[in-house]
Structures are given as structure tokens and as C-alpha cells.
Amino acid sequence: MTKFRPVTHIALLLILAGVLCIIDSFKDAMLLIKGDKINFNTATQSDYLDTKLVEGDFNLVFGPIGWEDEEHRRFGFIPTSKKVYYYMTMNVTGEQIMNAINKGEDLEDMISYYVVFVKVTDDDRKALFDDASYESLKFLNAVNMGEFKKATPPASSLHFEGKLVDKSKDTNYQDFLMQANTIANSNGVGRHIVEYVIEDGEVSVLRLVQFISGIVVIIAGLLMLIIPIIVNKKRESREEFY
Numbered sequence: 735m736t737k738f739r740p741v742t743h744i745a746l747l748l749i750l751a752g753v754l755c756i757i758d759s760f761k762d763a764m765l766l767i768k769g770d771k772i773n774f775n776t777a778t779q780s781d782y783l784d785t786k787l788v789e790g791d792f793n794l795v796f797g798p799i800g801w802e803d804e805e806h807r808r809f810g811f812i813p814t815s816k817k818v819y820y821y822m823t824m825n826v827t828g829e830q831i832m833n834a835i836n837k838g839e840d841l842e843d844m845i846s847y848y849v850v851f852v853k854v855t856d857d858d859r860k861a862l863f864d865d866a867s868y869e870s871l872k873f874l875n876a877v878n879m880g881e882f883k884k885a886t887p888p889a890s891s892l893h894f895e896g897k898l899v900d901k902s903k904d905t906n907y908q909d910f911l912m913q914a915n916t917i918a919n920s921n922g923v924g925r926h927i928v929e930y931v932i933e934d935g936e937v938s939v940l941r942l943v944q945f946i947s948g949i950v951v952i953i954a955g956l957l958m959l960i961i962p963i964i965v966n967k968k969r970e971s972r973e974e975f976y
Contacts, residue, residue: 741958741962742958742959742962744955744958745955745956745958745959746955746959747955748951748952748954748955748958749951749952749955749956751948751951752947752948752949752950752951752952752955753948753952754948755944755945755947755948755951756945756948756949756952758944759941759942759944759945759948760945761785762897762937762938762941762942762945763941763942763944763945763946765785765786765787765897765937766787766937766939766941766942767942768786769787770786770787771786771787771788771789772786772787772788772789772898773788773789773790774788774789774790774791774792774825774850774894774932775790775791775825775827777790777825779848779926779928782848782850782898782928782929782930783929783930784898784930785897785898785899785900785930786897786898787895787896787897787898787937788895788896788897788898788932789894789895789896790893790894791827791891791892791893791894792823792852792866792891792892792894793824793826793827793828793831793888793891793892794823794824794826794831794870794873794874794888795821795822795823795852795863795866795867795870795888795892796821796822796823796867796870796871796914797819797820797821797822797852797863797867798819798820798821798854798860798863798864798867799820799821799822799851799910799913799914800819800820800906800907800909800910800913801817801818801819801820802817802818802820802902802904802906802907803815803816803817803818804816804817804818804902804904816855817855818853818854818855818902819853819854819855819860819863820851820852820853820854820910820931821851821852821854821863821867822849822850822851822852822914823849823850823852823932824847824848824849824850825847825848825850826847828891831873834877835877847926848926848927848928849914849926849927849928850927850928850931850932851901851910851914851927851931851932852894852896852931852932852933852934853899853931853932853933853934854934855934855935856934856935859934859935862892863892863934866888866892869888870888873888894932894934895935895936895937896932896933896934896935896936896937897932897933897937898930898931898932898933899930899931899932899933900930900931901929901930901931902931911927914927915927
């Protein structure tokens with residue numbers, strides 16, 4: 735049995751590594767396997783009741799409404815923290831905005847819409863969201879003043895890929911919600927805030943690869959444990975036979 739100890743140690747390490755890979759990638763892998771993706775610009779409010787992939791274009795962005803240090807557990811046990819910025823957006827299209835301007839309508843009467851919070855962590859993406867927010871506020875200020883001819887919609891929409899995630903449990907989040915309601919009401923866009931939040935950033939297929947690799951590594955580790963046992967039993971049975 736002694737000669738199998740190094741192999742046993744390696745096998746246990748492989749199993750542990752595989753388990754950690756699976757824990758770390760499980761949620762994203764399940765989203766990719768399900769393949770359930772909604773289009774932000776055509777989805778309804780009821781589409782935001784559970785986690786799924788999401789893609790689309792933001793035509794109006796407000797914020798950052800707030801920010802927080804979000805705690806994570808990498809591989810299930812390594813504590814990490816990252817700065818999360820929250821933005822607010824509406825499910826309006828550029829065409830709907832132009833129709834409202836041409837008709838001289840208030841955005842409140844324009845369409846049936848909803849409001850979503852967006853989590854942004856990447857600095858480059860944050861810069862794009864800040865620019866979009868500036869353009870959106872200029873547009874809404876002109877609309878609120880009744881200056882429809884000067885109310886030029888943001889020059890370009892902000893394309894994104896991401897996923898829906900549950901709302902933050904941090905107490906600051908309630909403050910963000912209150913601020914969002916205040917801004918929405920002051921700009922005449924109501925306050926229909928959906929259940930789940932959009933987390934900006936594509937869910938890479940590498941997460942699925944990581945998940946599958948974890949399974950393969952666990953199987954390899956189990957085989958390294960099982961095969962020596964089988965070999966030993968066969969050897970012992972032969973010795974007893976002779």
C-alpha cells in the first residue's frame with residue numbers, strides 16, 4: 735500500500751482542484767448550458783424574475799446612481815472585493831424616442847417601459863456608461879423644458895452583453911433604489927423597477943470550459959484512487975488462488 739501513497743495524494747489534490755473549479759464556474763456554466771438569453775430591447779418586465787443571459791442596447795443611461803464594494807468568494811473560499819457602480823436605464827428604443835420628440839410628447843406618455851439597474855465593474859466600460867449618462871441627461875433636460883427641437887437623443891446606443899443577477903443585499907442598495915425613484919420621477923419617466931439587475935460583461939464560454947475541466951479532473955482523480963484498489967484486489971485474488 736505504501737507505494738500508492740504519492741498517487742493518492744495527487745488524486746486527492748486533483749479532486750479538490752476539480753471541485754473548486756466547478757464551484758467557481760457553476761452559475762455561469764449553467765447559464766451557458768441553458769442558453770436562455772433575452773433581448774433587453776424587446777423583453778418584458780416579467781422576463782426579469784430569474785437569472786439568465788441578456789443582450790441589447792441602452793439608449794438612455796443615468797448614473798452612476800451609487801457604488802459599493804462587493805464581496806465575493808473566489809473558488810468558494812478566497813475572499814475578494816471589487817468596486818461596483820450602479821447605473822439606471824430604460825427599455826426604450828431610439829425609434830421610440832424619436833417618435834416622442836416628433837409628436838412633442840412627454841416621455842411619460844411615450845410607451846410602456848421599465849427601469850433596470852446595471853452593475854458595472856470594468857473601468858473602460860464605466861467611462862462609456864458615464865458618457866452615455868451625460869448625453870442622456872442633456873436630452874431629458876431639454877425634453878423637460880419642452881424644447882423638443884433641441885432634445886437630441888444620445889448620438890449612439892451603448893451595446894452590451896451580460897447576465898441577470900439578484901439584487902445586492904447591501905443596505906446601501908435601498909438608498910440607490912430611493913435615488914433611482916427620485917431621478918426617474920424628476921425626469922418624468924416613472925418608477926417601474928424590475929426584480930433582477932443586469933451585470934454588465936459577457937459570460938465567456940471559458941466558464942463552461944472551466945466547469946467541464948473540473949468534472950474531467952475529478953474523474954481523473956477518482957480513477958487514480960480506484961484503479962490501484964482494483965489492481966490490488968486482483969493481485970490478492972491471484973495470490974490466494976495459487
